[in-house]
Amino acid sequence: MKVAKFGGSSLASGGQLQKVINIIKADPKRKIVVVSAPGKRTKDDTKVTDLLIKYCNTVINNEDPTGIQSKIIQRYRAIGEHFNLPEGELQPIITGIEQLATQVFPSRAYQMAAFKAAGENNNAKLVAAVFNHQGIPAQYMNPKDIGLMVTDVPNDAQILDFSYKQLAGLSEYTKTLVIPGFFGYNQAGEVCTFSRGGSDITGAIVAKAVAAEEYENFTDVDAIYAANPNIIPNPRKITHLTFQEMRELSYAGFSVFHDEALIPAIEGKVPVVVKNTNHPDLPGTLISETKPIDQKNIVSGIASDSGFTGIYLRKYLMNKQVGFTLKLLQILADFGVSYEHMPSGIDDLTIIIRSRELTPDLEAKIQSRIESEIHPDDFQITHNYAMVMIVGEGIQDRIGTMAAATASIAAANVSIVMLNHGASPVSITIGIRDSDADQAVKSLYDTFINHKPVHLMDGIL
Amino acid sequence: MKVAKFGGSSLASGGQLQKVINIIKADPKRKIVVVSAPGKRTKDDTKVTDLLIKYCNTVINNEDPTGIQSKIIQRYRAIGEHFNLPEGELQPIITGIEQLATQVFPSRAYQMAAFKAAGENNNAKLVAAVFNHQGIPAQYMNPKDIGLMVTDVPNDAQILDFSYKQLAGLSEYTKTLVIPGFFGYNQAGEVCTFSRGGSDITGAIVAKAVAAEEYENFTDVDAIYAANPNIIPNPRKITHLTFQEMRELSYAGFSVFHDEALIPAIEGKVPVVVKNTNHPDLPGTLISETKPIDQKNIVSGIASDSGFTGIYLRKYLMNKQVGFTLKLLQILADFGVSYEHMPSGIDDLTIIIRSRELTPDLEAKIQSRIESEIHPDDFQITHNYAMVMIVGEGIQDRIGTMAAATASIAAANVSIVMLNHGASPVSITIGIRDSDADQAVKSLYDTFINHKPVHLMDGIL
Numbered sequence: 001m002k003v004a005k006f007g008g009s010s011l012a013s014g015g016q017l018q019k020v021i022n023i024i025k026a027d028p029k030r031k032i033v034v035v036s037a038p039g040k041r042t043k044d045d046t047k048v049t050d051l052l053i054k055y056c057n058t059v060i061n062n063e064d065p066t067g068i069q070s071k072i073i074q075r076y077r078a079i080g081e082h083f084n085l086p087e088g089e090l091q092p093i094i095t096g097i098e099q100l101a102t103q104v105f106p107s108r109a110y111q112m113a114a115f116k117a118a119g120e121n122n123n124a125k126l127v128a129a130v131f132n133h134q135g136i137p138a139q140y141m142n143p144k145d146i147g148l149m150v151t152d153v154p155n156d157a158q159i160l161d162f163s164y165k166q167l168a169g170l171s172e173y174t175k176t177l178v179i180p181g182f183f184g185y186n187q188a189g190e191v192c193t194f195s196r197g198g199s200d201i202t203g204a205i206v207a208k209a210v211a212a213e214e215y216e217n218f219t220d221v222d223a224i225y226a227a228n229p230n231i232i233p234n235p236r237k238i239t240h241l242t243f244q245e246m247r248e249l250s251y252a253g254f255s256v257f258h259d260e261a262l263i264p265a266i267e268g269k270v271p272v273v274v275k276n277t278n279h280p281d282l283p284g285t286l287i288s289e290t291k292p293i294d295q296k297n298i299v300s301g302i303a304s305d306s307g308f309t310g311i312y313l314r315k316y317l318m319n320k321q322v323g324f325t326l327k328l329l330q331i332l333a334d335f336g337v338s339y340e341h342m343p344s345g346i347d348d349l350t351i352i353i354r355s356r357e358l359t360p361d362l363e364a365k366i367q368s369r370i371e372s373e374i375h376p377d378d379f380q381i382t383h384n385y386a387m388v389m390i391v392g393e394g395i396q397d398r399i400g401t402m403a404a405a406t407a408s409i410a411a412a413n414v415s416i417v418m419l420n421h422g423a424s425p426v427s428i429t430i431g432i433r434d435s436d437a438d439q440a441v442k443s444l445y446d447t448f449i450n451h452k453p454v455h456l457m458d459g460i461l
Numbered sequence: 462m463k464v465a466k467f468g469g470s471s472l473a474s475g476g477q478l479q480k481v482i483n484i485i486k487a488d489p490k491r492k493i494v495v496v497s498a499p500g501k502r503t504k505d506d507t508k509v510t511d512l513l514i515k516y517c518n519t520v521i522n523n524e525d526p527t528g529i530q531s532k533i534i535q536r537y538r539a540i541g542e543h544f545n546l547p548e549g550e551l552q553p554i555i556t557g558i559e560q561l562a563t564q565v566f567p568s569r570a571y572q573m574a575a576f577k578a579a580g581e582n583n584n585a586k587l588v589a590a591v592f593n594h595q596g597i598p599a600q601y602m603n604p605k606d607i608g609l610m611v612t613d614v615p616n617d618a619q620i621l622d623f624s625y626k627q628l629a630g631l632s633e634y635t636k637t638l639v640i641p642g643f644f645g646y647n648q649a650g651e652v653c654t655f656s657r658g659g660s661d662i663t664g665a666i667v668a669k670a671v672a673a674e675e676y677e678n679f680t681d682v683d684a685i686y687a688a689n690p691n692i693i694p695n696p697r698k699i700t701h702l703t704f705q706e707m708r709e710l711s712y713a714g715f716s717v718f719h720d721e722a723l724i725p726a727i728e729g730k731v732p733v734v735v736k737n738t739n740h741p742d743l744p745g746t747l748i749s750e751t752k753p754i755d756q757k758n759i760v761s762g763i764a765s766d767s768g769f770t771g772i773y774l775r776k777y778l779m780n781k782q783v784g785f786t787l788k789l790l791q792i793l794a795d796f797g798v799s800y801e802h803m804p805s806g807i808d809d810l811t812i813i814i815r816s817r818e819l820t821p822d823l824e825a826k827i828q829s830r831i832e833s834e835i836h837p838d839d840f841q842i843t844h845n846y847a848m849v850m851i852v853g854e855g856i857q858d859r860i861g862t863m864a865a866a867t868a869s870i871a872a873a874n875v876s877i878v879m880l881n882h883g884a885s886p887v888s889i890t891i892g893i894r895d896s897d898a899d900q901a902v903k904s905l906y907d908t909f910i911n912h913k914p915v916h917l918m919d920g921i922l
Binding site: 244247248251263266267310312316323324325326329330333338339340341342343344345346347348349350352396397399400402403405406407408409410413414415416417418419420421422423424425427429431 | 806860874
C-alpha cells in the first residue's frame with residue numbers, strides 16, 4: 001500500500017485533478033490520498049488557504065463575508081464543473097464554507113485554525129466525489145472520525161502518539177480513501193492545524209500508521225534539486241537522499257518537503273518519494289533510511305538560509321565556571337527562545353538564534369538580564385547572518401571536505417563568521433553574512449557538485 | 462617599578478641564584494621579587510615542592526619524617542653555603558620545615574597546602590637573606606602580613622578582590638621585597654595555595670596591585686615559542702603576543718606562563734615579559750594588551766592539547782525544544798563538570814569535556830541521567846580527542862585562514878572531528894584524534910609559520 005499526497009498546485013484546477021486521477025489509476029497500490037487545499041493556477045492566482053485567512057479576518061472584523069465566500073466556493077465549483085459534478089454534490093462544500101462565518105470558537109486562534117483547515121477539508125470532499133464520478137471508488141475521511149488527534153496548539157499542533165493506533169485501521173478499507181491534510185483535532189474536538197504546509201505531515205503520519213511501503217509526495221517539481229534554482233540555474237536533480245540528509249537540507253531552506261513531515265517517515269521507516277504531478281513518469285527523489293554512497297558525489301546538496309542573529313559574550317575565565325552557559329540558556333528559555341548554534345572560545349561565546357525568534361524589545365530584555373546576572377566583559381548583538389550547509393552522507397569522515405569547503409568560500413572572497421562542526425555526521429554548517437550567501441552557494445556548488453578544482457589564493461597567508 | 466618573578470629552575474642552586482642577583486642589580490626598577498620553590502638542578506633531580514608533598518604524606522602516614530626533612534633542608538642549605546650564609550640565618554628555615562610535622566591543620570587538604578607552600582615561603586626567606594649578604598637591601602614579606610587573602614579552597618584558591626588594596630602599599634618600600642609565590646591565606650588564617658605553578662599568579666597579582674610598569678617572568682627558556690619544541694625542533698621565538706593570544710595558547714598547552722596569571726595582568730594592564738634567567742640580555746617575549754599586527758605573520762603560535770572527551774547525543778527535533786541543552790547542562794553542572802565546546806547539528810550535539818573532569822564512574826552516572834531525563838535516540842562517549850589551536854590577532858577577519866588551516870590538516874592526512882569557530886576573534890580551534898595531534902601541529906606550523914604553500918590534494922572531492 002502507498003500513501004499519495006498531492007500539493008496545492010496539483011489540485012489547483014480540474015485539469016490538474018485529471019492528472020491526479022490518472023496517477024491514482026496507474027497504480028492500484030495508491031489506496032490512501034492526502035490532499036492540500038487548491039493552490040495557485042497561475043503565478044498571480046491566490047491560494048484557497050490565503051482566501052480563507054482573508055475570509056476569517058473579514059468575519060472577525062464584522063464585515064460582509066459574502067464576497068470572499070463566493071470567491072472560495074467558486075474555486076471548488078470550477079473544479080467540480082470540469083468533471084460535470086452535479087451541483088448537489090457541491091452542496092456540502094458550499095454549506096461548509098458558509099457555516100464558518102457563524103460558527104463559535106473558543107478563541108481567535110482556534111477560529112483561524114478552523115478557517116484554514118476548511119481549505120483541505122472541503123477539497124477532500126470534492127476530490128472524493130470526483131474520484132467516484134471518474135471510476136475510482138473513493139471515500140472522504142474526516143480526521144476526527146479516523147482519530148487523528150493532535151496537541152492543543154491551534155495553529156502549530158503536533159500529532160498525539162496514540163493517534164497512530166487509531167489510524168492503523170485505515171489499511172483495511174477497500175475503497176480509495178481521501179483524507180484532508182494539514183489538520184487534526186484536539187481532545188476537546190476543536191480543529192488544530194499543523195504549521196503551514198502541513199499536509200505533508202498528515203501524509204507522513206498516515207503512511208507511518210498504515211506501515212505504507214512508500215509515501216509519495218506529489219508536487220510541481222521534477223525532483224529535489226542539489227541547490228536552490230533561484231541561485232543556481234538548472235541545478236542537479238537529486239535521485240536519492242537519506243532521511244538525515246533531507247532533515248539537514250530542510251533546516252537550511254530546502255522547502256520542497258516539509259521539515260516536520262520527515263519525522264513520522266523516519267520513525268516508521270517509510271521511504272518517501274518526491275514526484276511531479278505533471279511528469280509522473282520521472283523517478284523524482286527517493287528519501288530513505290540509507291543509500292549506497294556515491295564516492296564521486298559525496299555531497300548531495302548545498303543549502304543556505306538567512307535570518308540568523310548572533311549574541312556574543314566575552315567574560316574572563318568563563319570556561320572555569322561550571323554552569324555559566326547554563327545560566328545563559330536559562331535566561332533564553334525564560335523568554336521562550338531556542339538557539340541554533342553556540343560556538344565557544346576560551347573566554348567568549350556566540351549564540352546563534354533564528355532572527356524570527358527575536359524582536360528589538362526581546363533583545364533588549366535579554367541583554368538587560370544577561371548584563372545584570374552574568375556581567376559579561378563584552379556583549380554584542382549582530383544581525384543578518386546566514387548559514388550555508390554542505391550536506392552529504394559520509395562527509396564527516398572524508399579528509400579534505402572541510403578544506404575544500406572553506407577554500408571554496410575563500411575563493412568567493414567571503415568571510416567565515418561561524419563554523420560549527422563535530423555533531424552532525426552528514427553536514428558542514430558555515431555561518432557567513434547574509435549578503436554573501438548566494439556567492440558562497442555558487443562557489444560551493446562549483447566545488448562539490450560541478451567538481452571544479454578550487455585553489456587557495458596566492459598570498460593568503 | 463617592575464615586579465620580577467623567578468621560577469624554580471632559576472632558584473635551584475647557588476649558581477642559579479647568582480644569576481638572579483645579577484639581574485636584580487642590573488635594573489634598579491626591579492623592586493619586588495616573587496620566588497618559586499627551588500626546582501630541578503638536573504634532569505633527574507626532584508623539585509622541593511615534590512619533596513614537600515612526600516614529606517606531607519610521610520607525616521599523614523605516621524612514618525618517620527627525619528629523612529625527608531633533612532633532604533629538604535639540605536636543598537636550602539646548599540644554596541646558603543654557596544653564598545657563605547651563616548648557619549644562624551638558615552635557622553628560621555630549618556625550624557619552619559621541621560615544625561610542619563607537628564603542626565595541627567583543620568583538614569588534610571589544608572595540611573597539604575601548608576606543606577607545599579613551605580617550599581616558596583622558606584625560599585623567600587633564604588633569597589632575602591642572600592640578597593642582603595650580596596649587597597641588595599632586601600626584606601622577606603609573608604603573604605599574611607601584606608594582606609594577600611584568597612578564597613577558602615586549600616589547593617586551588619583564587620585571590621579575594623580586597624587584597625589588591627592591601628597589597629598596593631608594597632610600592633612604598635625602599636628595600637627590595639622578596640615575596641613567596643604560590644599561596645595566600647584564607648580569612649581564617651590558613652594557608653591556601655593557587656593551582657600548581659601558581660607563583661606566576663602571585664607575581665601578577667602583586668604587579669597589578671602596585672601598578673607595575675612591567676611584570677618580568679624569569680624562567681629557563683629564551684622566549685615563548687610558536688610551537689612546542691618537543692614537536693617542532695627550534696621553533697620560532699615569539700617576540701610579542703597580546704593578552705588574548707596568550708590566553709588561548711595557554712589553554713591549549715602553552716605552559717611557559719600560568720594560564721590564570723594572565724588575569725590580574727590583563728585587569729591591571731601590566732605588560733608581561735617572559736625572559737630567560739640564563740640569558741637575561743635576550744628580549745624574551747612581551748605580552749601586552751595590543752600589538753602592531755604583522756600582516757605577513759598573522760599567526761603567532763600553534764598549540765595542541767590532548768585529553769578531551771566527546772559526549773554525543775542525537776534526538777529528533779531536538780532544536781525545536783527550548784531548554785533541551787539547558788537540561789543537559791544542568792545534569793553536567795549537578796556533577797560539577799564544566800564543558801569546553803558544544804558543536805551542534807539539527808538533531809545532534811557533541812559536548813567536549815576535559816577528560817580529567819571525568820571518571821568511568823562519573824561517565825556512567827552522567828549517561829544514566831541523560832538517558833532517563835532526555836531519552837536521546839543515540840548516545841556515545843568518545844575519548845582521546847585533542848584540540849589544536851591556531852592563534853593570531855586578526856585571524857577571524859582574514860579570508861582564507863580557515864581554508865589554509867583545514868587544507869593543511871587534510872594534507873597531513875588527518876580527519877577533523879570538531880571545528881568550533883565564531884566566538885574567539887583570535888583563534889581557530891580544531892578537534893582531531895589524540896594520535897594525530899603532532900602530525901597536525903607539524904603541518905600547521907609549516908603552513909602558517911614557515912609559509913610553505915599548502916595544496917588541496919587531487920581527487921579529494
